[in-house]
Amino acid sequence: MNLILKISLRNLFRQKRRNVLLGIAIAFGVMILVIANSFANGITDVLLNKLVARIAGHVSIAFSEKSNFNSPIFRDKEKIFSVIKNNNEGVREVEENVGVFGRAIGNGKADTIIIVGIDLSKELSAETRKEIEESFRMIEGTFQDLSRKDVENPTIVSEEKAKYLKVKKGDIIRVRYTNLFGNDQAARLTIVGILKNDNVFMQGVIFAELGNLKKLMGFRPYEIGNISITMNDAPKNAVKLANKIHSQLKPDIAVIYGQLKYNGKIINVSTLGFKTDDESKKVLEKKIKVINGEIDKVSSKKNVLINKTLFDALGIKPGESFEIVYKNKFEDKETIVKYNLTAVFADDEMTDKNIVFLSEDKFYETYYDNLPEDPKKIKDAFYPKANSSLTDILATEWILLKRTSTTDELTKKYKDMGKGKWKATIVDVQTMYESASDVLKLEKALNLITISAVLVLFFIILIGVVNTLRMTIRERTREIGTIRAIGMQKNDVRNTFILETFFLTLFASFIGIASAFVVMRLLSTVTFNVTDNPMSILLVNSHLYFFPTFLGISSNVLFILIIAVVTAYFPARRAANLSPATALRHYE
Amino acid sequence: MIEIKGLKKNYMLGETTVLALRGIDFNVSEGEFISVVGPSGSGKTTLLNIIGCVDFATEGEVKIGGVNLSGLNDKEITDLRLNKIGFIFQTFNLIPVLNVIENVEFPLLLMKKFTAAEVRKRAEKLIEEVGLKEFIAHRPAELSGGQRQRVAIARALVTNPDIVLADEPTANLDSVTGASILELMKEMNQIEKTTFVFSTHDANVLKYAQKVIKIKDGKIVDGE
Numbered sequence: 001m002n003l004i005l006k007i008s009l010r011n012l013f014r015q016k017r018r019n020v021l022l023g024i025a026i027a028f029g030v031m032i033l034v035i036a037n038s039f040a041n042g043i044t045d046v047l048l049n050k051l052v053a054r055i056a057g058h059v060s061i062a063f064s065e066k067s068n069f070n071s072p073i074f075r076d077k078e079k080i081f082s083v084i085k086n087n088n089e090g091v092r093e094v095e096e097n098v099g100v101f102g103r104a105i106g107n108g109k110a111d112t113i114i115i116v117g118i119d120l121s122k123e124l125s126a127e128t129r130k131e132i133e134e135s136f137r138m139i140e141g142t143f144q145d146l147s148r149k150d151v152e153n154p155t156i157v158s159e160e161k162a163k164y165l166k167v168k169k170g171d172i173i174r175v176r177y178t179n180l181f182g183n184d185q186a187a188r189l190t191i192v193g194i195l196k197n198d199n200v201f202m203q204g205v206i207f208a209e210l211g212n213l214k215k216l217m218g219f220r221p222y223e224i225g226n227i228s229i230t231m232n233d234a235p236k237n238a239v240k241l242a243n244k245i246h247s248q249l250k251p252d253i254a255v256i257y258g259q260l261k262y263n264g265k266i267i268n269v270s271t272l273g274f275k276t277d278d279e280s281k282k283v284l285e286k287k288i289k290v291i292n293g294e295i296d297k298v299s300s301k302k303n304v305l306i307n308k309t310l311f312d313a314l315g316i317k318p319g320e321s322f323e324i325v326y327k328n329k330f331e332d333k334e335t336i337v338k339y340n341l342t343a344v345f346a347d348d349e350m351t352d353k354n355i356v357f358l359s360e361d362k363f364y365e366t367y368y369d370n371l372p373e374d375p376k377k378i379k380d381a382f383y384p385k386a387n388s389s390l391t392d393i394l395a396t397e398w399i400l401l402k403r404t405s406t407t408d409e410l411t412k413k414y415k416d417m418g419k420g421k422w423k424a425t426i427v428d429v430q431t432m433y434e435s436a437s438d439v440l441k442l443e444k445a446l447n448l449i450t451i452s453a454v455l456v457l458f459f460i461i462l463i464g465v466v467n468t469l470r471m472t473i474r475e476r477t478r479e480i481g482t483i484r485a486i487g488m489q490k491n492d493v494r495n496t497f498i499l500e501t502f503f504l505t506l507f508a509s510f511i512g513i514a515s516a517f518v519v520m521r522l523l524s525t526v527t528f529n530v531t532d533n534p535m536s537i538l539l540v541n542s543h544l545y546f547f548p549t550f551l552g553i554s555s556n557v558l559f560i561l562i563i564a565v566v567t568a569y570f571p572a573r574r575a576a577n578l579s580p581a582t583a584l585r586h587y588e
Numbered sequence: 589m590i591e592i593k594g595l596k597k598n599y600m601l602g603e604t605t606v607l608a609l610r611g612i613d614f615n616v617s618e619g620e621f622i623s624v625v626g627p628s629g630s631g632k633t634t635l636l637n638i639i640g641c642v643d644f645a646t647e648g649e650v651k652i653g654g655v656n657l658s659g660l661n662d663k664e665i666t667d668l669r670l671n672k673i674g675f676i677f678q679t680f681n682l683i684p685v686l687n688v689i690e691n692v693e694f695p696l697l698l699m700k701k702f703t704a705a706e707v708r709k710r711a712e713k714l715i716e717e718v719g720l721k722e723f724i725a726h727r728p729a730e731l732s733g734g735q736r737q738r739v740a741i742a743r744a745l746v747t748n749p750d751i752v753l754a755d756e757p758t759a760n761l762d763s764v765t766g767a768s769i770l771e772l773m774k775e776m777n778q779i780e781k782t783t784f785v786f787s788t789h790d791a792n793v794l795k796y797a798q799k800v801i802k803i804k805d806g807k808i809v810d811g812e
């Protein structure tokens with residue numbers, strides 16, 4: 001064993017009482033620190049990783065068709081999934097969040113409920129399954145029963161809800177709800193299971209199989225609702241993933257390429273939409289010149305315009321109607337729409353192609369319900385030139401909201417979105433670090449506790465180590481003189497004392513960590529009955545929840561060791577710098 | 589081996605200057621067994637400290653093995669002490685947390701040029717020579733004064749130094765034990781051919797010295 005190490009360690013056990021006292025103080029500080037840290041971690045884990053992450057995902061992609069929050073639908077499932085598949089680094093689970101509010105009527109009782117879709121078709125990771133099993137304990141039936149085919153719309157309800165609605169397994173509840181398109185609907189749900197649910201947030205939830213629920217809500221198979229993505233190591237990966245997905249979801253100009261039928265003539269045309277907000281109207285009215293038809297209503301919401309090229313080919317007059325037929329992207333069918341021409345325009349950019357120009361209201365009505373084939377594959381389809389001013393006013397496939405990094409930015413974004421009066425589907429990619437940054441603030445508050453523990457500890461170490469070392473050095477002055485006389489170098493003498501403090505702190509830290517675990521163990525056996533108190537959010541199943549992490553603890557210990565060593569450095573150096581002759585003459 | 593010319597040492601004690609050594613000249617040759625005598629406060633410890641390189645002269649020249657001490661930095665001086673000089677103290681000054689053999693090995697380990705086995709072998713040999721073979725694993729607190737001073741002698745000699753300095757090695761021992769310690773030092777001086785300089789104010793131990801340097805008030809009064 002190294003000589004200096006040996007002397008340090010032996011000296012550490014020599015001044016037993018003094019070192020034990022300092023050791024206890026450090027151990028106590030470390031214990032508080034570890035407990036505070038684990039508690040803060042536990043809260044974050046419960047709130048963020050369990051609650052928020054399960055409801056919204058670490059990363060979410062949200063849709064609002066025609067800017068309507070009540071229409072969370074995107075018409076091209078494939079598109080979204082291919083983008084996610086391209087960026088699957090760290091992705092644990094991709095889930096489709098579909099839910100609908102409704103009124104449930106049981107046996108003579110009615111109550112508000114949310115029907116939430118559960119996807120039983122895919123393999124769950126062990127971690128997710130464990131999480132689900134822990135938070136939803138089935139009393140009757142299993143989640144798999146949701147896919148039963150022998151009953152109408154299988155559903156699982158919580159024990160409380162079943163009691164309230166006076167229903168039991170096998171009973172039918174009737175539900176009234178509004179579908180995606182704003183139509184009132186009614187459905188009969190058969191109860192196949194009952195679960196126990198401690199979570200106040202989930203009391204009103206009843207479950208149905210995802211595909212089944214989507215059908216009830218009016219989704220077609222190639223359409224999806226909001227997407228939530230849970231990740232491994234979310235703090236590190238979530239924002240990165242969101243940014244990547246965001247950058248790959250840039251929308252293009254929306255074009256319907258099809259055939260125009262008028263008076264026996266069939267002509268290939270590109271149908272485009274134009275935005276009708278004030279800003280875009282101004283640009284549009286400067287850009288094009290109406291040569292036939294209603295001049296003052298060019299940008300009205302009901303307008304159907306054609307360009308001069310098409311006008312010349314058709315010989316149509318404003319007020320007359322024509323049909324457009326186009327192939328759909330899904331389901332292998334065609335869509336036929338009929339329009340009444342309101343005006344003809346001329347401009348310098350849309351001259352060599354045949355163009356039908358619709359206000360975006362009119363355009364999207366058709367576009368979203370029956371997505372056209374990808375027009376980029378068709379050479380004849382019209383696209384504006386790269387930096388044409390048209391790009392700003394043409395309707396796009398969807399509108400992609402900017403990424404934000406805080407809740408405040410997010411709120412502002414949604415406010416601005418309301419002002420925009422957009423008609424396209426809005427696509428928003430966000431992480432829970434923005435949507436739940438308030439929760440993160442709570443975590444910061446909790447970290448303040450940790451920081452105060454650190455400060456207390458800092459002073460214990462500062463005062464404790466300096467005083468202990470000073471006494472030790474005084475006591476051992478002649479010994480220092482002796483080893484210096486024999487030939488030990490200054491730095492080695494200094495290191496002996498630093499090492500002694502280092503080991504004391506290290507041992508004390510281990511004891512502190514061990515006691516922290518014991519205390520946490522004891523604290524988490526205490527049951528708190530505070531169900532209707534908001535503080536219950538800090539509890540898991542009525543118990544305090546601690547979540548110690550290796551990284552948290554080891555960085556705490558490292559931090560403490562550094563303080564101790566730095567604090568020990570100065571008295572140790574003074575001891576080493578003593579003149580050996582003076583040190584040898586020292587008598588207590 | 590030791591050449592001292594015009595050595596003066598002043599201590600500052602607040603405003604006053606203590607003239608501890610006021611001009612000392614003498615030489616010691618290799619293998620000598622020399623005693624420095626004088627009454628309390630005469631400057632014996634000061635002189636030995638300066639020869640032992642733990643203190644330095646205010647004025648004058650000190651050469652150890654031909655090396656002038658002024659002009660060496662702390663690291664070089666420390667190395668010089670480690671390699672060339674052995675110390676025996678009045679109060680034994682063993683390291684309390686180390687046992688007998690560890691105390692003796694201590695300077696050898698500091699030298700960092702021997703293997704663990706060589707260190708152990710050399711330390712054992714010296715412990716045997718000072719007659720403490722059975723006490724090898726004892727801590728200093730478990731030994732008598734005489735035994736401690738034997739350990740100190742073994743520790744001082746283990747590095748094979750050129751000079752061993754002993755400041756009143758017998759002052760804390762009874763006369764019989766003191767005598768045996770001096771016998772041992774004398775014996776080691778003969779076996780190892782090491783130069784010994786020891787101080788004393790006890791006339792009884794002078795008979796062991798080959799040569800006596802008498803000092804009084806920081807000056808040599810009568811060399812022989």
Ligand SMILES: Nc1ncnc2c1ncn2[C@@H]1O[C@H](COP(=O)(O)OP(=O)(O)OP(=O)(O)O)[C@@H](O)[C@H]1O
Pocket residue numbers: 585599600601606607608626627628629630631632633634635789
């Ligand atoms: N650090 C110091 N500061 C001031 N004066 C000192 C210091 N060390 C020694 N002295 C003085 O120097 C003189 C010589 O002291 P020294 O210890 O060398 O004498 P000594 O011969 O060893 O005495 P003793 O036999 O009592 O050990 C004394 O007067 C002493 O008071």
Ligand SMILES: [Mg+2]
Pocket residue numbers: 632633634755
């Ligand atoms: Mg003295």
